[in-house]
Amino acid sequence: xxxxxxxxxxxxxxxxxxxxxxxEVMIAAGMRxxxxxxxxxxxxxxGGTIAAVLTNARFVTGxxxxxxxxxxxxxxLSIANLSLxxxxxxxxxxxxxxxxxxxxxxxxxxxxxxMATLCVVLGVILLSH
Amino acid sequence: xxxxxxxRPSQYAILLGVMLSASIGDSFLKRGMEQIGAVNLxxxxxxxxxxxxxxxxxxxVLLIGFFSLYTTALSWADLTFVMPATAxxxxxxxxxxxxxxxxxxSLWRWIGVLLIVTAVGFVAGGPSRTxxxxxxxxxxxxxx
Numbered sequence: 001x002x003x004x005x006x007x008x009x010x011x012x013x014x015x016x017x018x019x020x021x022x023x024e025v026m027i028a029a030g031m032r033x034x035x036x037x038x039x040x041x042x043x044x045x046x047g048g049t050i051a052a053v054l055t056n057a058r059f060v061t062g063x064x065x066x067x068x069x070x071x072x073x074x075x076x077l078s079i080a081n082l083s084l085x086x087x088x089x090x091x092x093x094x095x096x097x098x099x100x101x102x103x104x105x106x107x108x109x110x111x112x113x114x115m116a117t118l119c120v121v122l123g124v125i126l127l128s129h
Numbered sequence: 130x131x132x133x134x135x136x137r138p139s140q141y142a143i144l145l146g147v148m149l150s151a152s153i154g155d156s157f158l159k160r161g162m163e164q165i166g167a168v169n170l171x172x173x174x175x176x177x178x179x180x181x182x183x184x185x186x187x188x189x190v191l192l193i194g195f196f197s198l199y200t201t202a203l204s205w206a207d208l209t210f211v212m213p214a215t216a217x218x219x220x221x222x223x224x225x226x227x228x229x230x231x232x233x234x235s236l237w238r239w240i241g242v243l244l245i246v247t248a249v250g251f252v253a254g255g256p257s258r259t260x261x262x263x264x265x266x267x268x269x270x271x272x273x
Binding site for chain 1: 139200201203204205207208209210212213216219220223235237238240241242243244245247248249251252254255256259
């Protein structure tokens with residue numbers, strides 16, 4: 001593979017992973033904003049809870065990112081092998097989620113969670129072979 | 130004020146649902162789409178037929194269930210706490226392949242299974258949620 005197609009493939013993989021991270025972080029931010037859904041359901045009922053989730057701007061933005069992620073994944077798979085794109089996107093998404101959760105959601109990502117992230121990344125790569 | 134979040138049994142059940150629903154849903158979709166055949170631009174009508182395949186229907190229901198359980202889990206746990214639970218789906222798919230479909234699982238894949246199980250063990254022993262009194266206070270009332 002020459003440099004240009006390689007750059008093309010990795011740009012697509014990075015783009016898909018970035019959309020996945022943005023989607024997951026925005027959905028997590030929306031859920032943190034709403035609070036425990038069990039508590040919300042006891043106050044508003046099931047319909048009220050679903051309405052609260054579906055009208056939360058962060059959740060909707062996250063869901064849109066995930067939808068875009070789905071279609072960009074189809075594009076990425078059309079130019080890259082599944083054996084490369086699958087584990088690469090999953091591994092980058094897990095690392096990106098941990099970094100973004102620390103930076104934007106201010107989660108306490110301690111040594112235990114970094115180790116878990118590393119194990120997941122290595123595990124996903126090994127399972128894909 | 131420091132409060133260590135301890136999960137209720139119902140919340141552990143939701144995490145278990147997150148672990149199982151996506152991988153089992155994907156397996157049902159794969160089984161259903163194998164029966165439907167290859168879908169391409171010239172045979173888009175097959176997608177309509179796919180909706181009447183029971184395996185595809187069960188797969189769709191399970192994936193909707195996964196998304197509901199996943200968002201529910203994120204309402205009381207950190208993203209970095211829930212993440213290994215979603216990764217555990219890869220383990221479920223590998224084990225289903227080995228014991229249900231009798232596929233060969235190489236040594237490297239067994240090591241991969243072990244690493245993801247280890248990851249779940251790492252986070253399961255820690256707190257499920259980071260305390261943010263100032264952020265939670267700021268956000269309080271948004272969905273109430």
